[in-house]
Amino acid sequence: MSNDKIKSLSSILLPPLPYVDNALEPVISANTISFHYGKHHKGYVDNLNKLIAETEFADMTLEKIITETAGKADKTAIFNNAAQAWNHTFYWRSLRPKGGGEPPAVLKKKIEASFGALDVCKKELATAAMAQFGSGWVWLVLDSNKLKVVKTANADLPLTKGIKPLLTIDVWEHAYYLDYQNRRADYVNAVLDKLINWNFAAENLG
Ligand code: MN
Secondary structure (H helix, E strand, C coil): CCHHHHHHHHHHHHHHCCCCCCCCCCCHHHHHHHHHHHHHHHHHHHHHHHHHHHCCCCCCCCCHHHHHHHHCHHHHHHHHHHHHHHHHHHHHHHCCCCCCCCCCCHHHHHHHHHHCHHHHHHHHHHHHHHHHHHHHHHHHEEEEEHHHHHHHHCEEEEEEECEEEEEEECHHHCCHHHHHHCHHHHHHHHHHHHHHHHHHHHHHHH
């Protein structure tokens, strides 16, 4: 077995999309998916594998790479690519065809206890998405047994703060520009109404 072959076994993989590339239409087009998954997400994974080859990070899990490089000025490129690889996999799973609607009972109860009502939770997610200046992510998280909405800039993620993410929405322009141009609110509201995967969020409650 060649060295290249051995190395490829321990590299970070691009997970398959959990649905076909036109499954989220008409909210997110197959064209957007082809660039977002096929170029952006794949690009982060490919860059990361180049950056970690033959380093102390080569055999670490993605999560370990993220926590080991977070906040370290000389490891920014590795952190950014690792975090973006993780964030995108989490984002694809935060969406599903025929999503939206009512969360499973256990999650709905928790949402009502934390926000008062599901609509308030959705509105907080949309407001945070609009308030994020430039590229980033909005998250529904579990923090000290309470659900909260948080936003992060660029590649940043709740994982590094010890907060448990339940779901995320990508608000980088590449997530919506082909379908919505500058109308971020239209993208976010359509995702919340028609694609958001409350089942995934409920699973993450643990
Ligand atoms: Mn993205």
